[in-house]
Amino acid sequence: MRRTLLAAALLALLIVLVALWSLVTGSAGLTVGEAMRALFAPGEGRSDVILWQVRLPRVVAAVAAGAALGAAGAIMQAVTGNPLAEPGLMGVNAGAAFAVVLALSVFGVTASGALTWCAFGGAGATAVLVYAMASAGRGGPTPIRLVLAGVIVGTFLGALTTAILLIDSQTLDAVRFWTAGSLKGRQLAQILPVLPYVAASLVAALVFARQFTTLGLGGDVARSIGQNPALWRAIAAGCVVGLAGSAVSIAGPLGLVGLVVPHMVRLTLGGGYGRIVPLSILGAAALTLLADTAPRALLGVDLPAGITLALIGAPFFICLARSHGAVRG
Amino acid sequence: MRIAGLALIVSLAFVAALVVGDHPVPPQEVLSALFGADGVPTPSRVIVNELRLPRAVMALLVGAALAVAGAIAQAVMRNPLADPGIVGINAGAALAAMVVVVQVGSLPETALPWLTFGGALSMAALIHALAWRQGTTGTRIILVGIGLSALAGAGASAISVFGEPAAVQRAMVWLAGSLQGSRWERVPHLLLWAVPPALLVWAAAREFDLIALGDEVALARGQSVNLARATAILACALLSGAAVAAAGLVAFVGLAAPHIARALVGPRHARLIPTSALVGAGLLLCADITARAAAPPLQLPVGLVTALLGAPFFAYLLWKRRND
Numbered sequence: 001m002r003r004t005l006l007a008a009a010l011l012a013l014l015i016v017l018v019a020l021w022s023l024v025t026g027s028a029g030l031t032v033g034e035a036m037r038a039l040f041a042p043g044e045g046r047s048d049v050i051l052w053q054v055r056l057p058r059v060v061a062a063v064a065a066g067a068a069l070g071a072a073g074a075i076m077q078a079v080t081g082n083p084l085a086e087p088g089l090m091g092v093n094a095g096a097a098f099a100v101v102l103a104l105s106v107f108g109v110t111a112s113g114a115l116t117w118c119a120f121g122g123a124g125a126t127a128v129l130v131y132a133m134a135s136a137g138r139g140g141p142t143p144i145r146l147v148l149a150g151v152i153v154g155t156f157l158g159a160l161t162t163a164i165l166l167i168d169s170q171t172l173d174a175v176r177f178w179t180a181g182s183l184k185g186r187q188l189a190q191i192l193p194v195l196p197y198v199a200a201s202l203v204a205a206l207v208f209a210r211q212f213t214t215l216g217l218g219g220d221v222a223r224s225i226g227q228n229p230a231l232w233r234a235i236a237a238g239c240v241v242g243l244a245g246s247a248v249s250i251a252g253p254l255g256l257v258g259l260v261v262p263h264m265v266r267l268t269l270g271g272g273y274g275r276i277v278p279l280s281i282l283g284a285a286a287l288t289l290l291a292d293t294a295p296r297a298l299l300g301v302d303l304p305a306g307i308t309l310a311l312i313g314a315p316f317f318i319c320l321a322r323s324h325g326a327v328r329g
Numbered sequence: 330m331r332i333a334g335l336a337l338i339v340s341l342a343f344v345a346a347l348v349v350g351d352h353p354v355p356p357q358e359v360l361s362a363l364f365g366a367d368g369v370p371t372p373s374r375v376i377v378n379e380l381r382l383p384r385a386v387m388a389l390l391v392g393a394a395l396a397v398a399g400a401i402a403q404a405v406m407r408n409p410l411a412d413p414g415i416v417g418i419n420a421g422a423a424l425a426a427m428v429v430v431v432q433v434g435s436l437p438e439t440a441l442p443w444l445t446f447g448g449a450l451s452m453a454a455l456i457h458a459l460a461w462r463q464g465t466t467g468t469r470i471i472l473v474g475i476g477l478s479a480l481a482g483a484g485a486s487a488i489s490v491f492g493e494p495a496a497v498q499r500a501m502v503w504l505a506g507s508l509q510g511s512r513w514e515r516v517p518h519l520l521l522w523a524v525p526p527a528l529l530v531w532a533a534a535r536e537f538d539l540i541a542l543g544d545e546v547a548l549a550r551g552q553s554v555n556l557a558r559a560t561a562i563l564a565c566a567l568l569s570g571a572a573v574a575a576a577g578l579v580a581f582v583g584l585a586a587p588h589i590a591r592a593l594v595g596p597r598h599a600r601l602i603p604t605s606a607l608v609g610a611g612l613l614l615c616a617d618i619t620a621r622a623a624a625p626p627l628q629l630p631v632g633l634v635t636a637l638l639g640a641p642f643f644a645y646l647l648w649k650r651r652n653d
Contacts, residue, residue, distance in 0.1 A: 137651025148647055152640045155581050159636035162505060173494050256479045310483030314476040321472035322462055
């Protein structure tokens with residue numbers, strides 16, 4: 001417990017520091033003092049515009065999307081008991097990408113606010129479809145059926161998306177950055193409407209972490225200690241949809257973070273989802289923010305965060321995977 | 330019985346693949362052309378023997394190779410989500426293709442198969458090496474594979490973001506998988522790289538039954554688990570690498586075919602491996618016929634069609650067995 005609290009405090013501090021770093025780096029230099037003044041006493045100056053229009057939205061988007069994906073990944077792994085489970089498996093990324101590409105290509109939607117809701121709607125609809133497919137039959141949505149249904153729907157929609165992009169190179173050009181998971185050019189007005197969903201789902205994830213762990217022990221065990229697996233599976237799925245749908249609508253499909261961060265927590269501090277869920281939330285937020293900030297600050301290149309996440313996260317993840325004998329899959 | 334039915338379906342699909350196309354050839358002419366009988370118009374004979382036959386043979390081989398690779402991957406990783414991509418084939422191949430098409434641009438497209446084969450094999454070797462620590466575990470291989478695939482994928486993604494849209498599209502087409510480049514001279518390569526590993530794993534079917542039960546059980550029964558795993562990964566990499574080199578990244582066959590085969594003949598590998606091969610071959614043949622016939626004169630990438638055809642079929646199976 002003490003180690004968990006310490007780790008949580010350290011991660012929270014890291015988030016604050018990296019957020020500051022993110023606010024003061026960019027093509028136009030701001031000092032920390034200027035940034036703080038603009039943040040807490042907004043005026044009409046140049047630094048206010050830069051901070052509120054460009055940099056703060058990025059920070060908010062990175063933290064919100066990262067936190068949501070970390071929680072969603074932890075829940076998915078807890079409920080399915082599968083180390084390969086990640087939010088993308090519910091088909092949310094494929095559904096969101098399909099909705100966005102369809103909107104751009106067929107309906108000619110260009111307003112980015114509208115695209116945010118397209119992504120959110122596509123993600124939600126796909127997840128509902130996946131869940132319905134997995135729920136058919138007597139056994140209900142067992143983890144393995146859920147995962148297979150997710151793969152089926154995701155593959156199908158992914159193929160349709162690719163087909164559209166192969167025919168329509170204009171949309172390919174417009175959507176490339178989005179599919180690489182970029183936080184560039186977000187507006188607060190687009191992000192704020194999604195935040196309540198993120199917040200509500202995060203709270204639910206934290207409160208119900210124990211029940212999700214019980215689910216992962218299998219339907220029989222869960223029933224024997226008086227849990228109703230069907231109800232809790234539905235709640236878990238609802239949480240994942242809220243979280244992953246929000247994340248993908250804010251930042252595009254950020255692949256690795258939901259998969260990797262829960263493993264990192266498990267490998268460094270050990271199991272128990274009461275610990276893994278909160279630390280995954282903080283860790284994933286920190287990692288995403290860092291991935292969005294570091295290339296801009298250190299290299300002056302604005303890489304899409306999804307790419308940086310893989311470049312930072314993957315080697316670290318491989319080292320962790322090597323340094324521990326058996327991971328409880 | 331079920332295997333016989335499946336074999337019949339695959340044979341019919343094979344004949345259909347020779348009949349269907351821009352220039353339809355009636356079935357009796359196809360058979361005459363195949364057996365070198367007289368009285369077949371020259372265009373038909375050339376089309377059947379030089380274009381459609383090698384393409385159908387390639388489809389059979391690629392589909393079977395991917396399916397067997399998938400069956401092995403699922404057994405060794407003890408994970409129903411495992412597919413050949415788990416040993417890094419897809420990511421390695423995708424990165425190689427992106428680098429060649431988008432960045433280099435001057436390399437001849439003929440070098441692409443060899444480079445992707447090399448990329449796939451080196452990726453598999455690297456994953457195994459990094460996962461090795463006093464032996465391997467299935468989970469550790471999966472985790473390391475995820476990490477390395479993510480790295481390679483990020484590389485490919487970075488190239489696609491900063492590359493020429495036209496070149497990116499070309500690379501995407503190649504990656505989506507196609508049997509368009511099928512020629513007789515490519516068949517021996519595929520046979521050479523895919524048939525020995527497939528026969529090897531079929532001969533070792535009992536070992537896969539054993540390893541699927543878990544390391545402790547397998548060790549207790551005297552199996553050298555690490556050796557079995559390393560051999561399986563090598564076989565998987567050879568099979569899927571050969572398939573990728575021949576036809577690009579054909580999605581879904583490696584994942585879905587073993588599941589479909591399991592629904593037909595159960596989990597014993599002595600029957601599962603040949604059945605998977607048949608299912609994979611049939612899937613890819615049907616997909617290629619569809620890809621050629623769906624929107625002529627355009628040819629859809631066959632990897633897209635496998636996904637578009639295979640996914641509903643897989644969904645139907647899932648629904649049919651919903652009460653198991």
